[in-house]
Amino acid sequence: MESTSDRQSTVAKQPRLPPELLHHVVESVLPSNTRALIPTTHPSTKTLLTLTRVSRVTYLVASKLLRQRCLYIDSSRRLSDMLLCMDRFVPRLPPTLSLRCITSLYLAPFPASSLDDQPTAIWVRELFCEVCETLRRLVVDMPFETLDPLDDHLNVRRTLREGFEQLGRLEEFVCLGQYPSLSVPDAHTDVWRLWPDLQRLVxxxxxxxxxxxWWDVATLPKLGHVVLARPQRLETVNIKDEYFHKLPRDDARLEREIKIVLMDTAEDLPVVTCARWEEIDPRGRMTVEQIHVPTSFYGDETASALVTAWVRRGALEGTIWDWPGERIGKAPARSAPASA
Incomplete structure (x- = not known):
């Protein structure tokens, strides 16, 4: 009969997989789309959680990937749990990437019926203060329109605004369903206007x-892609006229190329005014496109729910910026390049 020492010796002699190979095995758990934010219920997330308990090597890799790709907070309970875990590590295991170092986040901690929840607002502010130095991509779904400023007796809107104001390094912001209106008596500027590195906006x-x-869009120096989902009063405005006349003609910020995408159902998206576009923008620095969201097969969803679902999917997958749209207006003729 084989003794315990013999069995241990046999195990010790078995070849071990190199750490690099284990890294590839763990990373293969995730979808091939490297920009996708993965929900907690997804099989990949569950598998990564399991791999954190397999070995020290898989713990390090799986923990890092969970922080990079699976920060999906869809309830106040998950938000409070995350804050509690900010400084906690598993005993006797190597320290891994801090939760303060996350770069991408999906955040929907409020119930759909009301924003009037002071503890959750405080937790959101605390989270943003913790991750503001590294957070680059944020997708939020919050019922901003459910709390009238006159009824905000607990200063929920101010608390949230204080948190959003900290995100000075944000490059991509997607706000689902409702406009992020967080103005307070002494601060009327939209919060997204305060982020100088912002490049993509929904x-x-x-x-x-x-x-x-259009003043905010024109004066944000790095903003190059704006998606306006279910825009209001679009038929009353000339987009290029508004944008190109907010700053002096020779302002360097107007020299960048920018894309404006209008998204709604075909029934709700009005005809866009294109008057004098070639005169206003002869070099075609601004591209305006429209995307019609198809109605559901059964036709029992509201237009708002349909468009929100489409944008949520594209934002979480990171593909919304690549969606092809229908070009609006005649493309101006470009000058031939100067000969060398």
């Missing part, structure tokens, strides 16, 4: 005839 229900909308 907004719902934006008033397209607002002077401040």
């Amino acid at each position: 907004l719902f229900n934006v008033p397209a005839d607002s002077h401040w909308l």
